[in-house]
Amino acid sequence: MIERSTIVGVATGTADGGVAIVRLSGPRAHAIASALGVEPGEPRRLQLRALFVGGGVEQALVVAMPGPASYTGEDVVELHVHAGSRNVEQIVRACVAAGCVPAEPGAFTRRAFEHGRMSLEQAEGVAALIGAKTQAAVDQARRLIGGELGRDVDVVSDRIAELRAEIEARLDFPEDVDAPDVARWQEELAAVTKILRQWQGRYDAGARARTRPRVVLAGPPNAGKSSLFNALVGYARAIVTPQPGTTRDYVEAEVEFGETACVVVDTAGIRDASDAIERAGVERSHEQVAGADHVLWLEAGDAAEEVALRPSGLERGITVEYVETKRDLGERRPSWRGVSSHDAASVQALRKWLQARVASDATQAWIGLLRHRDATAQALVELEAASLRFSGLELVAFHLGLAQARLGEIRGRSSLGPVGEDVLRRIFERFCIGK
Numbered sequence: 001m002i003e004r005s006t007i008v009g010v011a012t013g014t015a016d017g018g019v020a021i022v023r024l025s026g027p028r029a030h031a032i033a034s035a036l037g038v039e040p041g042e043p044r045r046l047q048l049r050a051l052f053v054g055g056g057v058e059q060a061l062v063v064a065m066p067g068p069a070s071y072t073g074e075d076v077v078e079l080h081v082h083a084g085s086r087n088v089e090q091i092v093r094a095c096v097a098a099g100c101v102p103a104e105p106g107a108f109t110r111r112a113f114e115h116g117r118m119s120l121e122q123a124e125g126v127a128a129l130i131g132a133k134t135q136a137a138v139d140q141a142r143r144l145i146g147g148e149l150g151r152d153v154d155v156v157s158d159r160i161a162e163l164r165a166e167i168e169a170r171l172d173f174p175e176d177v178d179a180p181d182v183a184r185w186q187e188e189l190a191a192v193t194k195i196l197r198q199w200q201g202r203y204d205a206g207a208r209a210r211t212r213p214r215v216v217l218a219g220p221p222n223a224g225k226s227s228l229f230n231a232l233v234g235y236a237r238a239i240v241t242p243q244p245g246t247t248r249d250y251v252e253a254e255v256e257f258g259e260t261a262c263v264v265v266d267t268a269g270i271r272d273a274s275d276a277i278e279r280a281g282v283e284r285s286h287e288q289v290a291g292a293d294h295v296l297w298l299e300a301g302d303a304a305e306e307v308a309l310r311p312s313g314l315e316r317g318i319t320v321e322y323v324e325t326k327r328d329l330g331e332r333r334p335s336w337r338g339v340s341s342h343d344a345a346s347v348q349a350l351r352k353w354l355q356a357r358v359a360s361d362a363t364q365a366w367i368g369l370l371r372h373r374d375a376t377a378q379a380l381v382e383l384e385a386a387s388l389r390f391s392g393l394e395l396v397a398f399h400l401g402l403a404q405a406r407l408g409e410i411r412g413r414s415s416l417g418p419v420g421e422d423v424l425r426r427i428f429e430r431f432c433i434g435k
């Protein structure tokens with residue numbers, strides 16, 4: 001048997017800051033640490049040690065977490081050292097000189113999966129947590145890591161296994177199979193099919209909640225878009241002038257409305273422009289409107305003319321909200337919501353109103369990621385094939401077996417064995433080094 005390598009990586013996010021953690025994992029973790037002067041001593045207790053590096057001495061707090069009860073399932077040693085990219089880099093190099101291999105992205109978590117410390121969807125939860133951009137994404141990732149999806153998958157998979165076992169037990173005695181049996185099996189099959197369909201139906205809500213909604217401010221020139229944008233962002237991010245056509249390109253900034261972090265986008269005023277640069281800007285405004293989750297269509301309360309090209313959003317299911325700006329100057333569209341960027345209270349009221357609109361309905365969200373949805377879809381294909389084959393029970397059992405295998409891929413192993421190397425590589429290369 002080939003001995004596994006011992007890997008080293010920086011576990012902390014950036015090399016700057018107060019402390020950096022250099023993590024070693026593998027059979028020689030202890031020996032390599034000892035060779036550098038940081039003999040870990042009693043497991044799971046931080047010890048202050050002198051680390052010999054680069055001809056000098058670095059004070060390090062050292063902790064050993066022996067396998068298999070460690071994150072990776074292997075012997076792990078962590079060196080808590082002073083942060084600073086040069087210092088940390090030198091320590092990593094010293095570990096490599098002493099026999100470590102530099103860790104590939106996601107190598108620690110991959111080892112955790114390979115040693116059965118977590119299943120594949122939990123490992124994906126770790127990556128999702130690191131990349132989380134919204135509070136909902138953080139919540140969902142934590143639930144994935146906690147094994148919630150895995151448990152749900154197991155429940156369905158066990159039900160399919162039982163159904164399949166019952167059918168297989170009768171294959172040799174088809175004459176004993178009576179109509180009530182078949183009806184019961186079909187009912188059970190329909191029940192598990194329904195659960196998987198529900199997961200699929202709730203996937204989009206989950207995916208939406210994981211991304212920051214785009215709130216696009218659009219409207220004719222001089223409507224006060226940039227002023228409202230600045231008021232929402234909290235500082236003068238976009239240029240404001242009385243001159244129509246000032247904003248030539250879109251500008252975006254992250255703004256939190258309550259719990260929901262959004263990307264708010266200021267755009268160039270939409271009109272028939274004669275100037276080529278302005279026309280290009282208007283084109284981009286249309287693109288932003290098309291790619292929005294929410295459009296705030298703004299027109300000024302003192303604007304003389306009516307605008308012909310108001311978007312409806314109906315084509316694409318975008319929500320378009322009509323808001324009248326510069327209400328301090330006039331009110332021409334009483335049915336619209338009003339705001340004045342020069343009045344903090346009215347901006348605050350708009351903010352509160354937006355908060356309710358952008359909040360995603362987390363109760364509908366499924367925590368499964370794209371790969372999990374695809375595996376579910378493939379399992380559904382097999383269940384549907386099974387449901388059509390009750391004239392020949394072998395085929396029902398066969399398709400149920402395939403459905404189980406598809407669901408097993410979510411957790412990373414199925415009756416056909418662990419998922420392929422290509423799948424694993426694709427998943428773990430998205431991680432950062434040291435995780």
Ligand SMILES: Nc1nc2c(ncn2[C@@H]2O[C@H](COP(=O)(O)OP(=O)(O)O)[C@@H](O)[C@H]2O)c(=O)[nH]1
Nearest residue numbers: 222223224225226227240241242326340341342
């Ligand atoms: N009185 C008043 N003037 C505003 C308000 N919002 C914007 N303006 C003015 O209207 C002009 C155009 O504003 P701007 O934000 O650049 O509009 P944009 O072209 O839609 O981006 C500027 O002179 C602003 O000071 C408002 O709420 N009240």
Ligand SMILES: [Mg+2]
Nearest residue numbers: 225226246247
């Ligand atoms: Mg502008």
